[in-house]
Amino acid sequence: MNRYRIALISLFTVIVYSGIARAQAKILTEAIPEAGGFSASRLARLDSGMRNWVNRKWINGSVVLIARHGKIVFYKAHGYNDPATKEPLDKNGIFRVASQTKALTTVAVMMLWEEGKFALDDPVSKFIPSFANQNVLATFNAKDTTYTTVPAKRSVTIRDLLTHTSGLGYPSIGPPAESAIYAKSKLTGGVGVKGQTLADAMTRLGRxxxxxxxxxxxxxxxxxxxxxxxxxxxxxxxxxxFFTKRICQPLGMKDTYFNVPAEKATRLVNFFQGDSAGTIKRQASVFGGALDMNYPCQQHAYFSGGGGMSSTVYDYAVFLQMLLNGGTYNGIRLLARNTVRLMTMNQIGDLNPNVGDHALDNKFGFGFLVISENGSRFTPSQVGTYSWGGVFSTSYWVDPKEDMLVLIYRQMWGPYVVNTDKAFKPLVYQAIND
Known part of the structure; x- marks a missing residue:
């Protein structure tokens, strides 16, 4: 009798835990707002807001996707891919996601960590010899770009790279010393690079x-x-x-590329610049002509893990749902759930990431900004929400406590783009109705 009862209890336990696992491993499906705990009438405010942003000429258009409990409750485009001809913006358009590439790189790194290829506190010099015996900038002479250094107190580690605490800078967007030193060695931000290999550039970086x-x-x-x-x-x-074979194909991400194929080139969304008068003009290039905005369709072999990808809102939502599921999607596990936990928790201790409106109040994990207890008082997003975005005005966040992911994609710079960011998050959270 006892043996029978034990068998029943064991069977019940297996069934319960299997059910929990299935519930956690959600697959994105479109559904009515109520299925995801949203109010349809309150979501209509977001519809109206997106339309209003275009009418007020803050932006040419935007695409938004919201999914909660695995249910896509909002997936719409408003505005124009070309305001001059009134060509509508397609919600399935391919966007330059720039620094959103970093999340895929982080996942790739952590997949290989799980395979034992390295330890998080291994020095970079173990794998790239030019990073041995590094120095730290002490003084810089802007007149002739000469500088002095002091020895680094310790080696840069893989963990430092994942948390942006390594001491590396960013070409063009950093202070003058960074930009000048990197320019002299022909190091770039990684997007649209020609005539260089990633191996050569990163080896130079170590020196x-x-x-x-x-x-x-x-x-x-x-x-x-x-x-x-x-x-x-x-x-x-x-x-x-690696991205194609180990991440995109297993997840069914069919529109995410370093090199957008010729047959999909027409789906690349146009890029725009706005001004304070509300004039919005299509831009063939940016950075003073240095970057051709058709770069995703120009075949290249310099694969920037920091900014080279293009993708759709839907593809990237699948990627985020994998993370929200604890590393699995549609029966495919890319990461263990505790690896995702490491990636999305505070990994920088008492340091603060100097990004965002409340830079001193949040934290950073591996590749993601993470909302802290203190930072949560400035936003409707819950503690533990992780996020990032791209320089061409794409953005996302994942709120694990709400079991929700949210993306907003635009392809525009201008003084009013920030207005849409400020209006967007309240419009999302006010529509939750459970």
């Missing part, structure tokens, strides 16, 4: 000074480009092959 002692500050830098090169060394594939 240049760091801009602070490793682990002592948080600073956005070329960390993910360097990690992308390490993925290539650890896996034996180039980064494009």
């Amino acid at each position: 240049l000074p760091l801009f602070f002692q490793p682990g002592e500050q948080w600073k956005y830098g070329l960390n993910m480009d360097l990690l992308g090169y390490l993925v290539e060394k650890w896996s034996g594939m180039n980064l494009e092959e």
